[in-house]
Amino acid sequence: MGIKKILSLSLLAMLTVSCASTSDTGSVEEVYVPTFKTLSHKGFTLVVPDDAGWNVAKESEYKVELAKRAEASDDVYTIQALLVRLPAFESDEDFKAYVEKSMTAIDQKTQSTIIDQGSNFIAYNDNQCVQINRKTEKSEGSVILDMVNFTCRHPVREDAGVYLAYAKRTQAGGEEEDLVPHALNLFYNLEFTEL
Numbered sequence: 001m002g003i004k005k006i007l008s009l010s011l012l013a014m015l016t017v018s019c020a021s022t023s024d025t026g027s028v029e030e031v032y033v034p035t036f037k038t039l040s041h042k043g044f045t046l047v048v049p050d051d052a053g054w055n056v057a058k059e060s061e062y063k064v065e066l067a068k069r070a071e072a073s074d075d076v077y078t079i080q081a082l083l084v085r086l087p088a089f090e091s092d093e094d095f096k097a098y099v100e101k102s103m104t105a106i107d108q109k110t111q112s113t114i115i116d117q118g119s120n121f122i123a124y125n126d127n128q129c130v131q132i133n134r135k136t137e138k139s140e141g142s143v144i145l146d147m148v149n150f151t152c153r154h155p156v157r158e159d160a161g162v163y164l165a166y167a168k169r170t171q172a173g174g175e176e177e178d179l180v181p182h183a184l185n186l187f188y189n190l191e192f193t194e195l
Contacts (some may be wrong), residue, residue, distance in 0.1 A: 010155040036154070040193065043083040043154055044162045047189035052115050054079075075170045079186060083195075086153060086161040092121065092128045099130040099151045112145070127152055131187075133180065137172070144170050148183035156195055164190055 037050040050052065053068040063082035070077065089095040099120055107114060108173045117134040129152035136145045149165035166183035 001124070029139070036189075039081075040084070041081070043156075043160060043193060043195050044081060045191045045193055046079075046081050046164070046186065048079060048186065051096055060130060070190065073170070073174065075168055075174060078167045078169070080165045080167075081190070082163050083154075084161045085162050086159055088158060094116070095128070095153065096130045099132065102133075103132060103134065103149075107136060107189070110138070112138055115144070122150065124152055124190075125155075127155060129153075129187075142172050144174065144192065145169070146177070146179055149178045150183075150187050150190075152190075152192075154195065155192055162192065 001182045021112060026085065036047050039046045039048060041064055053071075054066045054067070057066065057078070058065040059068045064080070066079040068077045069075070086095075087098070096119060103117075106112075108163065113136060115135040115137055119130060121128045122131040123129070123156065129150050130152050131148065133148050135147075137138060137143070138145075145167060147165055147167040149163065149167075151161055151163050155159040164187060166179055167185055168177060168179060
């Protein structure tokens with residue numbers, strides 16, 4: 001095949017691709033590409049969405065909380081990550097039982113009732129973390145909290161761990177939503193750092 005024929009075919013291919021990516025008006029279709037930012041705190045680094053809706057609600061050396069209001073409703077989404085103190089555990093099952101008991105204590109303190117809850121282990125590198133998917137209702141019955149949270153033992157210190165939660169607060173009867181994909185995206189972008 002001659003050089004002229006190769007150049008002609010290459011030019012034709014480029015024209016075809018450029019025409020296919022433009023509309024009749026000649027403009028290129030815009031595609032939303034999310035941006036992310038890294039939040040570094042004592043013991044962990046977290047990558048979170050950096051869009052206009054998320055705002056830092058609380059932040060300290062050991063903790064960060066972000067909140068975002070839904071566009072079409074009064075629902076509020078939150079992301080929370082913090083360094084926590086942990087006792088020593090003889091087994092992974094003891095660790096899981098401790099995390100579950102801690103969740104129950106929070107429910108009692110906030111006067112919430114568990115509607116649905118499930119827990120399991122989730123691997124993070126060589127670490128067994130505990131994932132809890134839960135739905136609770138305030139005693140008054142008007143506010144529902146859906147949450148996916150993770151608790152991991154810190155690989156550097158036995159008495160430390162990192163807690164990460166992705167949650168949605170909605171009015172009773174609000175639209176159901178699967179939070180697990182968003183929560184897992186945050187979880188797999190969590191990194192442990194020196195204490």
